[in-house]
Amino acid sequence: MAPSLKKFMQQIAGKKAPGPSTTFTIFHVFYALELMAQKPLGRNKLAEKLSVGDGAVRTIISRLREADLIETSKEGCNLTKKGLEVWRQFEEIFPKRMEIPRSELAESEFNFAFLVKNSGVKVESGIDQRDAAIIAGARKAIVIVFKGGHLCIEFVSDAIEKQYPKAANVILEKLTPQNNDVIIIAGADSTLKAKRGAFAASWSLIRG
Secondary structure (H helix, E strand, O other), rough: OHHHHHHHHHHHHHOOOOOOOOOOOOHHHHHHHHHHOOOEHHHHHHHHOOOOOOOHHHHHHHHHHOOOOOOOOOOOEEOOOOHHHHHHHHHHHOOOOEEEEOOOOOOOOOEEEEEEEEOOOHHHHHHHHHHHHHOOOOOEEEEEEEEEOOOEEEOOOHHHHHHHHHHHOOOOOOOOOOOOEEEEEEEEOOHHHHHHHHHHHHHHOOOO
């Protein structure tokens, strides 16, 4: 399921020959679907939420319509049956996504966490995920794997709840990880950048 979702999203967000390069990423498509899953949205509101220009939001809407993921009405853009199905796939992979308060583990002004289901074995050093987060606009990111009942950061700690009990408690309580789940927390100077970084790092764990 996940690899085909990755390919599908790359097609939607990718450059269409011979046109110009897109000024948006897979994150913007993901976030547009997330917003529309909650309620119909008009173009202006969508542009504001995604922090993109008018041209980019028109292209995003046009691509989503072409892919039969959304339909437009007087209320705005709605997810179609196919759109809801694609969104359900995202929710299976990333079931928890939320802002996290500043702590000794998440030191940025704005911190956003993604729970990635059953992907711990794909994390090697965590450097690839941190790089992806920073390229996407985050200042920093931490990659935590839940294994053997502990929150582990490769080369740092095999039980961070011992060193950072307060921060670990928030993570365990809010994200409720299970064995082999990954938690990525990205920090940035805005919530949107932190979320974009956390998504990019999480998305890098989905094999294409």
